[in-house]
Amino acid sequence: MSLADARVIDIHAHAVMEETFGTAGEFGPELTEEDGVPVFRIGSYKLRGVKYRGSAFMDPEVRVAAMDRAGIDWQLLSPNPLTYFHFIPAAEAIAFCRRHNDTMAALASARPDRLGGAAALPMQDVPAAIAELRRAVRELGLKAAYIGTDMPHGLDDPSMDAFYETVCELDVPLFIHPAPAGIDGPAASPALSKYELDIMLGFTMQESIAVATLLFGGVLHRHPRLDVCISHGGGALALVWGRLEHAAHKRAWAPDHLHRDGAFAEQLGRLWYDIHMHDDRALELLVERVGTDRLVYGTNFAGWDAPEKFRVPTMDVPLADNARRLLRG
Template sequence: MSVIDAGVIDIHAHAVLESTFGAAGRYGPTLDTDETGTPQFRVGDYVLKGVRYRGSAFMDVDLRLTAMQRAGIDYQVLSPNPLTYFHFIETEQAVAFCRHHNNVLAALIAPHRDRLGAFAALPMQDIDAAIAELTRAVRDLGMLAGYVGTDLPHALDSADMDRFYAACVALDVPLFIHPGPLASMGRRETHVCGASIWMSSPVSRARKQSPSPH
């Protein structure tokens, strides 16, 4: 197969799922409009204004497939809205939300498996719960990877994360780490990939410091 014949795969495509609204209890998410008719998407105490999710490819799978066709995208992997990671809410709420979100997303793509795949939302405040949900999402729902943000309860290079990474290896799935603002920079401030600090994925300093052979 030549480059010209290769299919085009988009692995960074967010979905907003109506059936998940309110699934995190008081944290939402909710979607409504203010007094001026401006849409507002609420997660906890944060409100995002002006993004018209309804009537767009974010929420309408037919519009998404049409947009993919128009853009020449053969296959797209859908992932959670970054505002709904819920990595820092109560564990019970996060587990329930991620499970429901993954079920809804899997049902959404089921009729379009030739065009759409999915990444799993994970409750990263509890490593064992995250492993359990990743395992269920991959084995039972056919999801392709785990999906987390850069700002986690456990640092990406923390020993607490070792068994989570081991689970990814055992399941033979990658982990998508979505770039985003970090609550605290620490050494991530100088160990990043990309041009912008807050829109970059942190790189671990876990490599050994050894003299160059040259």
């Protein structure tokens, strides 16, 4: 099996690697136990009760066996969203990303028939992120850039143009996925601290904002060869589509290039969307908006919300072929 002939390709699968522990200085990451319960620490944030060691998150043989049971042929492994480290001092973030990418490349190269890897990047220092992406792709053979939705500057900040140009130059896709707000950056609304709403609704909000920022900030217009994949179907994009489109035509700040009939849908149709959405009706609405050519399968493999078995929801779409185009495979 390989990426070239895989029938089921999962592009949403995070990995945790022992070799990265302690490489971000005081921010960790660190995996310990308290009263027999595993505790994953990132700075002052603690995630309790998630079994990383001995699970598919950390053990590649356990992962591959679980992939076999789930009917998944090949996975793109990506950074753990808890460890984007986009808001910590740049030196610690750079050190973590270098070790992460070295380890990710070794992991993927040991099982290229089943696994590929995406690069973690220190986005608080754009020149350093560019340098690390070049190293990760050209020297280590990683297949994609992977970043969070939030960092000290916006996705539409002028400083990011050089980064996007490098992504295009290296001919790799850019994956954007949220992290729980407040781990190493600004805190979210206190309302999101209840019931894990920071993950269930906060992620949706961050993804929706990221899509709108790329659109209204002109990023997709300035970089027509840029391939960006947004997790979880782009958040609430399909639902708020009409409101955003109305703003594109009516608000004075909306960029001129969106005023042309069809330009709004054309721009959003250039994004790629991971269909890990848990709702066939929501997916059907997304398909109505953007079509199927840029949909890819994702699972959040081994996570709390991962499906037990591969299933294409109510569609006859060549998702693996889409993933191969996205991954240049």
